[in-house]
Amino acid sequence: MPRRTAVGRRSTALLAAAGLSLLAACSSTASGGAGGNALTYLTFNTPTLTPAFWTDSIARAQKAAPGVTVKQVVAPSTDRDSYAKQLQASGQFPDLLQSITPAQYTEAGLLTPYDQSWIDQNFLLPQGNAIKGKVYIPPTNSQIIPLVFYNKKLFRKAGVTPPTTWKQFLAVADKLKSSGVTPIELGGNDPFAAGMPLTGALCADVLGKNPQWIQQHYQGKVKFTDAEVVAAATKMRTLVEKGYFEKGALNVSYADSIKDFNGGKAAMYPMGSWYLGAIPKDQWDTIGVFPWPTDDGSTVVPFAVGGSMAISAKAKDAKGAMAFAKAWSLDAGNLKALIEGDGAYPMLKDKTLDDYGVNVSPAFTDSYAFVTKDNTKVSAIGWATNDDALPGSLNNDFYAAAQALFNTDDVKGEMAKLDRSWDSATK
DSSP: OOSOOOOHHHHHHHHHHHTTHHHHHTEEESSTTOSTTOEEEEEOOOSSSOHHHHHHHHHHHHHHSTTOOEEEEEOSSSOHHHHHHHHHHTTOOOSEEESOOTHHHHTTTOEEOOOHHHHHHHBSSTTTTOBTTBOSSOOOEEEESOEEEEEHHHHHHHTOOOOSBHHHHHHHHHHHHHTTOOOBOOOTTSHHHHTHHHHHHHIIIIITTOTTHHHHHHTTSOOTTSHHHHHHHHHHHHHHHTTOBOTTGGGOOHHHHHHHHHTTSOSEEEEOGGGGGGSOGGGTTTEEEEEOOBSSOOOEEEEEEEOOEEEETTOTTHHHHHHHHHHHHHOHHHHHHHHHHHOOEEOBTTOOGGGGTOOOOHHHHHHHHHHHSOSEEEEOTTTOOSTTOOSTTHHHHHHHHHHHTTTOOOHHHHHHHHHHHHHHHHO
C-alpha cells in the first residue's frame, strides 16, 4: 500500500465534519496502565499493516523502551496527513505519527528532528528524506514510484518483450491491443493511482534530464507549462487517445486494479513498488518488472526514501517518544513485514535481505537492483518526503491533473493549473 494516499479535499472535509470525537473513537491502548501520560501514536491499517501487526510492533518497541506507554490512534483511511492535520486543528496532534509527509508540518514547527549522529550511524542514505538538513522521519526504506509490472505470459502470447524506450513502449502496447489484450491496467478512480503514468513520464523526461527541476521551480526558474514538461505530460494523453488503458479506467478502484492485473486482465501495470507485496505467490514467475521507459533507453529511477515515525515537537514525554521511535524504526520484524507485504526496499546499514529472513519474489529482487545499482535516481514527483516534496496540497492537484487528461486534450491548460496551485501554496 502506498506510503501516502491522497483522497482529495472532499475526504478532508468529511473528516473535519466528524469533529473532536474521532480521536477517542479510533484509539486503542497498546499497553496496560495507559492514561493521561500515554503517548498517542497515529497509525493506519492496510491489508499488510493489520491491527495485529501494529499490536505486535508496538509491544516490541515498548519492550525496547521501558516505561513508555503508547495509545494507538488509527486513521480512518490511509490518508494520514489529512487526519493528522484535522487532529492538530482540534488540539489533538499525536505525539508520534507513522509515515506522514514531514514537509507538511515542519514549517509550522510541529515536528522534532532526530539526532543526526544516530541517523548517520544506522541508515544507508542518512539525508535521503532530510528537510533543510534535518531528518524528521528515519530513512528506513525506499520505494520506486512507478515501476511498470508486466505479465510475462501475455507478453509471450503477443510476441513482445519489455521495452526500454518510449517508442518501443508504444509499439508493445499497440501489439498487445491488436492481439486482444488490454495493454495497461490503471486504478484511475483513486487519484494517486491515476497519477502513475504522469509521474513516470515527468520523472523520466523532465527530472531525468534535470534532477534539480523541483528545486528550480521553488526558485521560479521553471514552470509546468514549459515545453519539455508539456511534452512529457502529453505522453499520458497519448496513452488515453490510443485506447491503451482498460475501458472505464477512471471508474476502477486501486483495489480492483490489483485484482484485475493479478487476474491477467491486462498486460502492464504502472504502480509503486509496494505492489510487489500484492503479487500472489503462484504468480511469482509470471510477473516481471521494468522501469518507466525513456526516449533514449537510459534508466531513470523515480525514487522516494520512505521512513517510519515522526515525533511531535510537543510530545508529552520527549525522551520516551524518541526512545520508542528509534526502537520501532530499527526493529527487524517491522522491516520484514514491510519488505514482504509492502514491497519496501530496506535502507538500514550493514544488512542484506537474508538478515531479515524474508521470502521475496523475483520481481522484488530484480527491482531492488535498481536501488543498489548506479543509475539516474530522481525524486518521484508527488511522492518525495525531502526538500523535493511538492508544496501545500499540490500532490492532490497533480493526481487530479492526471485524471483530467482522460477527458481533455488541453495538456498545457492542466499544467497551467499546477503552476497556479504552486504559486498559491508558496505565497
